[in-house]
Amino acid sequence: xxxxxxxxxxxxxxxxxxxxxxxxxxxxxxxxxxxxxxxxxxxxxxxxxxxxxxxxxxxxxxxxxxxxxxxxxxxxxxxxxxxxxxxxxxxxxxxxxxxxxxxxxxxxxxxxxxxxxxxxxxxxxxxxxxxxxxxxxxxxxxxxxxxxxxxxxxxxxxxxxxxxxxxxxxxxxxxxxxxxxxxxxxxxxxxxxxxxxxxxxxxxxxxxxxxxxxxxxxxxxxxxxxxxxxxxxxxxxxxxxxxxxxxxxxxxxxxxxxxxxxxxxxxxxxxxxxxxxxxxxxxxxxxxxxxxxx
Amino acid sequence: xxxxxxxxxxxxxxxxxxxxxxxxxxxxxxxxxxxxxxxxxxxxxxxxxxxxxxxxxxxxxxxxxxxxxxxxxxxxxxxxxxxxxxxxxxxxxxxxxxxxxxxxxxxxxxxxxxxxxxxxxxxxxxxxxxxxxxxxxxxxxxxxxxxxxxxxxxxxxxxxxxxxxxxxxxxxxxxxxxxxxxxxxxxxxxxxxxxxxxxxxxxxxxxxxxxxxxxxxxxxxxxxxxxxxxxxxxxxxxxxxxxxxxxxxxxxxxxxxxxxxxxxxxxxxxxxxxxxxxxxxxxxxxxxxxxxxxxxxxxxxxxxxxxxxxxxxxxxxxxxxxxxxxxxxxxxxxxxxxxxxxxxxxxxxxxxxxxxxxxxxxxxxxxxxxxxxxxxxxxxxxxxxxxxxxxxxxxxxxxxxxxxxxxxxxxxxxxxxxxxxx
Numbered sequence: 001x002x003x004x005x006x007x008x009x010x011x012x013x014x015x016x017x018x019x020x021x022x023x024x025x026x027x028x029x030x031x032x033x034x035x036x037x038x039x040x041x042x043x044x045x046x047x048x049x050x051x052x053x054x055x056x057x058x059x060x061x062x063x064x065x066x067x068x069x070x071x072x073x074x075x076x077x078x079x080x081x082x083x084x085x086x087x088x089x090x091x092x093x094x095x096x097x098x099x100x101x102x103x104x105x106x107x108x109x110x111x112x113x114x115x116x117x118x119x120x121x122x123x124x125x126x127x128x129x130x131x132x133x134x135x136x137x138x139x140x141x142x143x144x145x146x147x148x149x150x151x152x153x154x155x156x157x158x159x160x161x162x163x164x165x166x167x168x169x170x171x172x173x174x175x176x177x178x179x180x181x182x183x184x185x186x187x188x189x190x191x192x193x194x195x196x197x198x199x200x201x202x203x204x205x206x207x208x209x210x211x212x213x214x215x216x217x218x219x220x221x222x223x224x225x226x227x228x229x230x231x232x233x234x235x236x237x238x239x240x241x242x243x244x245x246x247x248x249x250x251x252x253x254x255x256x257x258x259x260x261x262x263x264x265x266x267x268x269x270x271x272x273x274x275x276x277x278x279x280x281x282x283x284x285x286x287x288x289x290x291x292x293x294x
Numbered sequence: 295x296x297x298x299x300x301x302x303x304x305x306x307x308x309x310x311x312x313x314x315x316x317x318x319x320x321x322x323x324x325x326x327x328x329x330x331x332x333x334x335x336x337x338x339x340x341x342x343x344x345x346x347x348x349x350x351x352x353x354x355x356x357x358x359x360x361x362x363x364x365x366x367x368x369x370x371x372x373x374x375x376x377x378x379x380x381x382x383x384x385x386x387x388x389x390x391x392x393x394x395x396x397x398x399x400x401x402x403x404x405x406x407x408x409x410x411x412x413x414x415x416x417x418x419x420x421x422x423x424x425x426x427x428x429x430x431x432x433x434x435x436x437x438x439x440x441x442x443x444x445x446x447x448x449x450x451x452x453x454x455x456x457x458x459x460x461x462x463x464x465x466x467x468x469x470x471x472x473x474x475x476x477x478x479x480x481x482x483x484x485x486x487x488x489x490x491x492x493x494x495x496x497x498x499x500x501x502x503x504x505x506x507x508x509x510x511x512x513x514x515x516x517x518x519x520x521x522x523x524x525x526x527x528x529x530x531x532x533x534x535x536x537x538x539x540x541x542x543x544x545x546x547x548x549x550x551x552x553x554x555x556x557x558x559x560x561x562x563x564x565x566x567x568x569x570x571x572x573x574x575x576x577x578x579x580x581x582x583x584x585x586x587x588x589x590x591x592x593x594x595x596x597x598x599x600x601x602x603x604x605x606x607x608x609x610x611x612x613x614x615x616x617x618x619x620x621x622x623x624x625x626x627x628x629x630x631x632x633x634x635x636x637x638x639x640x641x642x643x644x645x646x647x648x649x650x651x652x653x654x655x656x657x658x659x660x661x662x663x664x665x666x667x668x669x670x671x672x673x674x675x676x677x678x679x680x681x682x683x684x685x686x687x688x689x690x691x692x693x694x695x696x697x698x699x700x701x702x703x704x705x706x707x708x709x710x711x712x713x714x715x716x
Binding site: 056060062127146147149150151152234235236237238239240251254255256257 | 489490491492540541542543544545546547559682683684687690691692694695698699701712715
């Protein structure tokens with residue numbers, strides 16, 4: 001192996017970033033794993049407890065439900081939200097009337113605070129005077145009106161559903177990919193008699209596959225670390241049915257149980273890395289663009 | 295000669311002011327200065343009355359004692375500073391001591407906090423509520439003076455009670471369920487409850503009242519294995535069943551619980567005096583119609599007790615100087631005089647661990663708080679202060695498991711026990 005002729009300059013430029021990355025990411029990350037083996041209330045000396053925090057977590061219903069819900073979140077955002085975003089991107093790429101305005105409208109919620117959006121949905125879901133129940137009652141479905149966020153069976157779907165509609169971020173990513181597909185491919189397909197659906201299925205989807213995988217990876221990462229909307233809408237309830245590892249982490253920090261909080265953080269990091277690696281391995285193949293080029 | 299006179303004149307001219315400064319300084323040095331960092335400043339409701347009391351005290355002891363307020367408006371910062379200074383053994387002369395498991399540890403430390411046990415035995419202690427003084431006493435040492443407390447009786451709307459044909463607040467749970475039926479027949483939901491928020495506040499207060507009725511003043515000393523917890527859970531479950539509370543109580547937070555009471559959708563509620571301002575401002579008719587009562591008694595259980603908790607005690611740094619110690623005690627006695635705390639209550643709405651009365655014309659509801667507090671045969675703290683945070687955090691979820699998930703009261707207790715592990 002030979003050194004690059006400008007290796008000194010390259011090293012000089014990389015050092016500041018490297019130092020910052022190590023100080024503010026690698027070191028704290030390692031410290032999370034160290035603290036996860038400790039019992040510490042924030043005051044006084046830490047006590048080494050080995051894997052006790054992890055064993056305790058495994059025995060907790062709230063932890064098991066948290067892992068399950070994190071997986072549901074990751075899969076829902078990765079497949080349903082990105083799927084919806086892909087469909088809308090494919091429609092907008094065909095430039096229907098007002099497509100630019102529609103693109104802005106779909107993207108707008110992305111720049112609005114999660115807190116504001118959660119509050120908006122709270123007014124929709126609340127049992128008394130909530131929009132959803134009011135609509136149901138007005139249309140004669142009184143029996144369906146309920147405490148959406150307080151029911152064991154509806155709470156998690158309700159919290160996830162409010163997030164799925166906000167597709168703007170992934171739509172923009174996929175739309176950029178769709179727009180970059182050479183027009184000639186569609187023209188050739190049209191000459192060959194391919195319908196619009198066939199064009200989307202056989203040209204657009206394979207061509208944006210890699211971008212979609214990136215979008216799915218991002219969406220799943222958001223799902224794994226999900227916190228805000230659940231915290232604001234249900235606080236993890238009823239009885240942990242909507243809880244996530246982020247919520248549990250927050251609760252343990254609030255209880256000054258830093259060892260267990262770090263054990264949850266360690267699990268969150270490992271589970272997140274595993275899921276995302278697995279998904280990328282399953283979905284990533286050789287780039288369709290490369291196939292076309294050949 | 296003229297030159298000598300001029301020199302003498304100059305010496306005199308310089309000497310007089312210098313002598314004056316030293317003389318004045320000596321007079322100033324005679325006064326004992328006590329530093330009092332406090333967060334009862336700025337926009338805090340107690341800022342003005344506390345400043346008035348300190349100022350009056352300084353005037354009364356002019357030339358002897360001077361208490362100097364150090365404004366520290368950030369309450370969290372104040373708590374952290376005091377905790378750090380407690381750990382370092384370097385405390386201000388006077389300060390607000392927030393009793394919790396961390397700060398109470400310093401009762402054991404020698405020469406850190408001043409012990410007022412001797413002075414309190416000389417009659418001063420008689421003005422305090424027994425249970426509050428007991429809570430501030432550890433092994434005979436009283437190293438913080440009980441001061442501001444929270445009292446959380448049961449609130450009920452007399453107008454809605456009249457509408458349902460109920461004359462007075464029920465004394466037993468047997469009578470309570472009858473009253474609840476009467477309220478439901480009149481189209482009124484009996485109680486406000488909630489499982490959300492950090493501690494399921496309203497329901498946690500109900501649970502604390504019920505535990506007090508079953509177990510008396512020492513109820514919280516009993517471990518979670520004791521049947522009282524399951525018995526109280528059965529009553530709590532009943533409060534959530536058969537339309538005894540609103541449908542959104544599961545998952546609801548303090549806003550949900552309070553707003554139902556303010557909107558007169560529910561007739562019974564529980565909270566502390568800090569909520570008076572909200573009721574008076576947002577629902578004046580509810581403010582007028584509200585009266586306070588002790589929680590109903592379980593069969594054969596205690597009645598009349600209240601759930602209270604210490605918010606702020608007063609404390610001082612240990613000193614070996616008898617004059618300084620006397621000055622501190624004088625100030626503490628001044629701040630805890632019944633007339634003085636009554637003045638703070640009337641101006642700020644805060645309640646104190648002292649037996650006192652206020653002018654009912656100022657706010658009848660505030661006066662009610664003082665009444666129920668004075669009439670209570672005993673008080674006990676709320677669940678939040680009796681158990682570790684992890685148990686309190688699990689409390690709302692445990693109610694949800696019972697109400698929405700079908701867990702039994704025994705399983706409810708198991709959830710709490712599991713949270714209490716390690």
